[in-house]
Amino acid sequence: MEYDTKGKVLKKNVTWQNLYFYRKSDVLYQLTVEFCHRYLPPYGDRTVDQMIQAARSGKQNIVEGSEDGQTSSEMEIKLINVARGSLKELLLDYQDYLNTHHLPHWEKDNPRQQLLRKFCSTHFDYSDYAPLVEKMNNEEMANMAITLCHQTDKLMYAYLQRLERLFVEQGGIKERMYAARTGYRKAQDAHLQALEDENRQQKAQIAALKKRIQELEDEIKRMKKV
16 A cells, blocks of 8 residues: 655545455454354343454444544554554453363464464455354354454554554655645746746847847848948
8 A cells, every 4th residue: 555645635545445454353343243142141241342342443443544544644543553452452352262261272283273364364354254153163253253353453563564654754744734835836936937937038039039120120221222
């Protein structure tokens, strides 16, 4: 992702629906809702609300950050970081669930984890996950969610690095407004200077033509005397 901000105050709009980490965060949200309704008690356990809210906060802050990013790089960076924080809370909730229910957290050398990581890295929409989720038990769903949390965070981190680099190079809206105004004034000054130069050239040409006309008239007068 690159922004074309030369001569512009607003940054090029980013379609957040197409961001891979947004799509994964939406998968996480829908997966979490299903997981909580299936495996956590509907009443008397605040974990349900906390997990669903953390998953929702993750994807909603991505949307708000991308929308606000047109005018405020600082706000976009801040909200994407908030989204990362929410999904890290969700990650801990899933890890706690596995621990408290004495279920294994699949390590990276686990063949099931390797297959899961490969699948999650190439699928970004819940419609791809739904058929699997229907057949999964709590251990499998929790490990899938943990994998998605890690992959989404990695994508968001890379995105934030690009945002921070662009902010250093191009500044925020105040810097872009100043650059736009300065660029406009420079363009206007250059245009006026070009007009003045052209005007001087035309005056010089007119003076030269008048001189030549006078020379011709004087020559005609001399020829008539002869």
